[in-house]
């Protein structure tokens with residue numbers, strides 16, 4: 001099974017004491033899955049914006065638990081089914097990689113005192129041991145946990161858990177599998193022992209004070225937790241790798257010297273080779289992937305292209321001075337997003353995740369994932385599924401007939417399968433619920449799969465990611481209505497892109513779906529405007545553009561107020577603002593003076609900055625004509 005590497009970004013807040021300005025005025029804007037970097041504020045020669053899309057972006061306010069829940073918990077759920085998984089942190093020096101992964105000893109101390117700032121590693125260990133202890137009734141039982149800790153320092157691999165630090169040779173077998181022999185795998189029986197061993201290994205790690213970081217990792221670290229899992233007497237293994245890459249360093253710019261400079265050169269060399277491997281894996285025309293170029297890329301071969309489900313967390317800093325390194329790191333990370341690994345469970349017939357009950361271990365108090373009852377783009381048509389309580393049959397909605405098109409969208413997009421689960425928790429057995437989820441997810445996935453090449457990749461991936469997330473969050477979804485929407489005909493790429501962009505803004509909008517729908521209906525009912533109404537003036541087309549079609553009165557989305565009282569005008573302005581905040585690309589284009597480009601710019605701005613507070617904010621939207629605002633007010637009778 002092909003599995004795309006999931007790429008997430010974490011933005012580290014500027015340290016308060018260093019007085020560096022945070023990103024402001026749109027130097028770096030982020031929403032849940034994209035980042036816009038303005039390069040105009042840097043010394044970079046070109047003056048432009050760059051937009052990157054990721055599977056998730058954590059802003060400066062996110063905490064360690066949130067990162068764990070969104071990046072690692074889904075991996076743990078797969079690990080237990082016999083899949084190898086990797087979580088890897090990449091980014092410039094001092095950007096928070098070790099903090100996020102929690103690989104440092106100071107972080108281990110926090111973990112021991114159950115502190116909220118404990119990083120991923122401690123949370124992973126805690127999850128594994130809670131699961132090991134509580135798993136007597138589970139189908140998959142963890143029977144053994146082993147730990148190993150490797151360090152890649154100056155292009156050599158060291159085993160930090162062997163009695164005396166020893167070098168590990170890396171070889172390749174005949175079919176180019178990487179073999180690292182004699183690694184010390186120590187069995188651990190509880191969380192305390194595991195943390196103790198990591199602390200011990202950390203004391204042997206190469207860490208130094210540099211200009212950018214008081215305790216900078218001078219090496220890459222690979223910590224592996226090897227699990228022995230039993231199911232019905234069958235014993236299999238699966239490995240969780242935690243990879244803490246050393247940060248890329250501006251050796252020349254920082255003016256480092258001596259050993260630190262030397263180490264920096266080796267670090268950059270390994271990361272450069274990693275970049276080349278990712279480029280090669282991305283490119284369809286390259287037959288050779290230069291895994292052998294560095295020890296790092298050899299050691300990470302499985303995580304990048306072999307048998308591993310991989311999440312890459314790119315850490316960047318939130319200060320203006322770091323924009324060049326931030327931009328380079330984001331570029332690297334966005335390339336990694338296109339690569340795929342080939343995963344296989346060590347169990348011959350693993351159950352699907354939703355068939356296995358994943359309990360959050362009782363000892364850990366995870367924050368409940370944010371309640372997002374409506375994460376799929378839209379589902380104007382809902383169907384109830386008939387579920388026989390306690391029985392075994394269930395119905396998955398059939399593809400809707402061509403006639404049942406979504407009313408608000410362009411004709412090319414269909415809703416092919418959607419259901420609403422509003423049955424009470426008690427009336428449906430867990431098993432049936434899980435099976436419904438699987439069946440619908442499979443349908444959705446296969447629909448999306450067919451469109452992958454034709455669509456804006458990032459948005460589509462986004463969409464399927466959201467859907468997958470929802471399936472994994474089955475536990476959480478219990479109390480909510482559960483909706484799945486997929487696309488049944490071959491859509492025009494641009495249309496779908498704009499619909500998805502639009503939907504993301506609706507999701508970000510955070511309003512309850514029911515309210516949104518009611519408002520939408522209200523807006524739609526307003527669309528019926530009497531074409532013969534003499535008060536409704538239609539703007540004359542510009543002479544220069546003969547191709548432009550005039551917006552007919554009957555298609556104008558908002559009725560112009562009949563009276564001229566201040567109250568009427570204020571209401572009209574408010575309606576217009578609401579409309580701008582809600583309209584999809586096609587609805588936006590119904591407004592006079594808004595064409596496809598302007599509509600797209602407004603929606604993009606809205607997605608990144610939130611809703612418009614007033615009509616004057618349109619002046620801030622990049623990409624609009626100079627006199628757009630003035631013209632817009634005029635032709636829409638708002639001046």
Ligand SMILES: Nc1ncnc2c1ncn2[C@@H]1O[C@H](COP(=O)(O)OP(=O)(O)OP(=O)(O)O)[C@@H](O)[C@H]1O
Pocket residue numbers: 011012013091092093094095096097098099100213215216217218245246247248315
């Ligand atoms: N999200 C965060 N919130 C608060 N402090 C953070 C955050 N991320 C990192 N820090 C702090 O920033 C400093 C540098 O972080 P860290 O050592 O994790 O960086 P790094 O990317 O691993 O650097 P290097 O590559 O040099 O090892 C540490 O003091 C850490 O506690």
